[in-house]
Amino acid sequence: MPELHLKYGGSTMARTVNCHAWTRLSERIQKPAVNGAANRGSFLHDIAETCILAQNIPASDFVGHYSEKWDYLISEEDAAEVETALNAASKLFNEYGIKDYITEEFVKINDLIGGSADVIAWGDTHAIILDWKFGFNEVSPIQSWQGATYALSALYSDTIGDKLEGKKILFAIIQPKVSDTAQVYEFTDRELDEMEDQILTSVQIHEEGGGEATPGEWCQFCPAGPVCPSKIMQAQAAVRLPKDVSMDLETALALAEQLEPWVREVRKFAHEMLEQGAEIPGWKLVARKSAGRTWVDEKQALARLKAMRKVKLEDYCDIKLKSAPQIEKLCKTKKIDFQKEFSDLVETKSSGTTLAPADDKRPAVSALLTQGEVTAALSKIA
Numbered sequence: 067m068p069e070l071h072l073k074y075g076g077s078t079m080a081r082t083v084n085c086h087a088w089t090r091l092s093e094r095i096q097k098p099a100v101n102g103a104a105n106r107g108s109f110l111h112d113i114a115e116t117c118i119l120a121q122n123i124p125a126s127d128f129v130g131h132y133s134e135k136w137d138y139l140i141s142e143e144d145a146a147e148v149e150t151a152l153n154a155a156s157k158l159f160n161e162y163g164i165k166d167y168i169t170e171e172f173v174k175i176n177d178l179i180g181g182s183a184d185v186i187a188w189g190d191t192h193a194i195i196l197d198w199k200f201g202f203n204e205v206s207p208i209q210s211w212q213g214a215t216y217a218l219s220a221l222y223s224d225t226i227g228d229k230l231e232g233k234k235i236l237f238a239i240i241q242p243k244v245s246d247t248a249q250v251y252e253f254t255d256r257e258l259d260e261m262e263d264q265i266l267t268s269v270q271i272h273e274e275g276g277g278e279a280t281p282g283e284w285c286q287f288c289p290a291g292p293v294c295p296s297k298i299m300q301a302q303a304a305v306r307l308p309k310d311v312s313m314d315l316e317t318a319l320a321l322a323e324q325l326e327p328w329v330r331e332v333r334k335f336a337h338e339m340l341e342q343g344a345e346i347p348g349w350k351l352v353a354r355k356s357a358g359r360t361w362v363d364e365k366q367a368l369a370r371l372k373a374m375r376k377v378k379l380e381d382y383c384d385i386k387l388k389s390a391p392q393i394e395k396l397c398k399t400k401k402i403d404f405q406k407e408f409s410d411l412v413e414t415k416s417s418g419t420t421l422a423p424a425d426d427k428r429p430a431v432s433a434l435l436t437q438g439e440v441t442a443a444l445s446k447i448a
């Protein structure tokens with residue numbers, strides 16, 4: 067993972083261009099602690115980089131590896147995900163006649179703008195800026211500000227600029243949780259020129275103190291979210307809505323989608339502030355409910371219990387049947403035909419339905435209630 071960072075990097079460029087207030091507002095915010103999902107992503111990036119550079123190391127070699135830096139242990143699923151990403155990259159490179167590539171090259175447009183692209187690859191006709199994504203949230207390469215930032219930075223680079231010059235510039239996202247092939251977008255020269263102008267203008271506005279907070283999809287992960295005036299106004303407007311305003315469910319859900327992440331960020335930020343000794347009028351920290359007494363050393367406790375003649379195994383252990391998928395796995399290792407032995411004892415139970423936007427990839431399921439029942443239910447809360 068890159069160690070060098072400039073103030074305006076690729077991953078935040080969409081926000082930088084679209085909201086001219088976020089850098090100013092986030093100066094008041096302490097950097098949030100890195101979460102487990104981010105650590106996992108960083109570790110998988112490192113493994114993808116090692117494998118693509120070495121070419122003959124399979125990602126499966128990393129199963130069971132623990133990284134102290136990322137505090138994360140690689141599972142079989144993680145390794146399979148990296149393997150999918152590497153296969154997608156290999157297919158992509160074949161398709162576009164890629165002859166060479168470098169990883170984590172630090173490139174910049176100027177001393178404020180730039181960063182390290184995961185992979186920069188080139189052949190005779192095409193150059194590819196490639197970004198690995200190991201999260202669930204689908205990221206599109208189309209007219210990506212991140213892609214444009216790295217592409218422009220690479221074109222300016224003294225070391226690799228000439229490898230990209232005169233070639234078609236592609237931005238590719240490989241996101242195994244979304245697709246096992248790369249999602250690719252080709253920038254036109256004109257588009258890159260226009261995006262460069264917008265990037266430079268926006269950065270200048272930020273450097274001169276910034277402008278208005280402008281909410282949009284780029285608000286996700288914005289560190290300034292908890293103190294953002296635009297978000298606060300949105301929330302205030304929502305709570306001040308008079309009761310007799312009839313808001314349709316579609317509008318209410320759209321509002322909830324925007325406010326929910328903000329509410330979570332505000333709570334998290336306030337908790338961190340209080341833990342660091344700040345005062346927030348009307349709020350305090352309280353201890354969580356104790357999880358009860360726990361064994362310091364389970365092995366020793368078990369050994370002592372085993373040595374006691376007065377107690378039997380069932381007195382101190384709950385024996386619980388493992389799940390069907392766990393037993394299926396066990397059967398594989400013991401060469402037992404799971405289907406033959408247990409198929410009559412296994413069923414797939416639905417855990418109910420959940421709300422999702424219409425463009426969610428999962429298929430829609432039929433309603434559990436009839437339209438008449440829905441109307442009756444809604445009339446009770448109207």
Ligand code: SF4
Nearest residue numbers: 085280281285288294
């Ligand atoms: S939360 Fe959104 S509107 Fe507010 S500063 Fe951040 S990007 Fe701008």
